[in-house]
Amino acid sequence: MFDELRKKISNTVKGFIKKEEIEEKKEEQKLDINLSATTKIKGVFLKSVQLNESEIDDFAENLKVSLLESDVSYKTTDEFIELLKRRLGETKFESKNIRSEMVASVRGSLLEVLRRSKPGVALSEFIKNKISSGDVPVKILFLGPNGTGKTTTMGKIATSLKKDGIQSVFSASDTFRAAAIEQTEHHANKIGIPVIKSKYGADPASVAFDAIAYAKAHGIPVVLIDTAGRQETNRNLISEMQKMVRVAKPDFTIFVGESTSGNALINQIQEFSKHMKIDGIILTKLDADAKGGNAISIANTTGIPILFFGTGESYDALVPYTPEFVVDSILPNN
Ligand SMILES: Nc1nc2c(ncn2[C@@H]2O[C@H](COP(=O)(O)OP(=O)(O)OP(=O)(O)O)[C@@H](O)[C@H]2O)c(=O)[nH]1
Ligand SMILES: [Mg+2]
Known part of the structure; x- marks a missing residue:
């Protein structure tokens, strides 16, 4: 790394x-x-x-x-x-x-x-505060380009919430990519949480709507909404995402990007944020061939806080972002 x-x-x-x-x-x-x-x-x-x-x-x-x-x-x-x-x-x-x-x-x-970017939001604190003030279910939306690790990262967040005794439900709102629903289901089963799904081609926003209703009916405090990967240049898919934001009214929107994308990552984030508010970023695949420098540019350029780094495929491979972690990782120790 x-x-x-x-x-x-x-x-x-x-x-x-x-x-x-x-x-x-x-x-x-x-x-x-x-x-x-x-x-x-x-x-x-x-x-x-x-x-x-x-x-x-x-x-x-x-x-x-x-x-x-x-x-x-x-x-x-x-x-x-x-x-x-x-x-x-x-x-x-x-x-x-x-x-x-x-x-x-x-x-x-x-x-x-x-340190010029906003201090990292402690996502678990955000969720816990909402729960303790009765503002539930807390709705978290995951979005970003294709294959960056959105669904896996959602699994990581669900696992970490579960460790804290907080139950969540998945909304399998990627109704677009082949096998995406089964993949979300597979993660939900492994983690031991419910998943709300529909058919391929169904309206992703309506799946989220159902998942929110399920959470309310069953007293589940957190809804984690998966979405299909999309490029920032695809207008149809971007307006579909805007509809999702209107219907599901997420409390927190997370952009999941690959740290291996190099400088293209900054453009992706800036383009996505023209169309919807992004509250935090998770950078995945830091264990793969990432050079790491884009974490520094993101902090400096976008002003959107990085929440976590994904450092592997397993559910516990999620490291909280701190400026010190980035700097310690790139500087020689002595
Ligand atoms: N090495 C490594 N692999 C990861 C990490 N996060 C996700 N992956 C892998 O990346 C691949 C894609 O992950 P997904 O979670 O399916 O990505 P996605 O963004 O949901 O993909 P789409 O739904 O197709 O857009 C899978 O093989 C994951 O195991 C990470 O932090 N490190
Ligand atoms: Mg996915």
């Missing part, structure tokens, strides 16, 4: 300080830069040194390439690099600890960028 970005940032920092250690590795050498002779000499005699402009530029340029290659968007990378350069320029590094202090500067700047 985030391995590639971590390796690159680590190499950039290493390259800055320990050129001799990586000289034989050509790929890593690309990221290498040197302290100037004057800074090195100062480091021998002085307790602290300040980096000069060209050292900072060199380092920043290498880091910039690493970030771009790791799916951080151009805009976010630029903003981040400017922030970091300012920070590096103002910092007096202890001669002995330049490397770890530089990592700390990168960490501080990344955290600053990530």
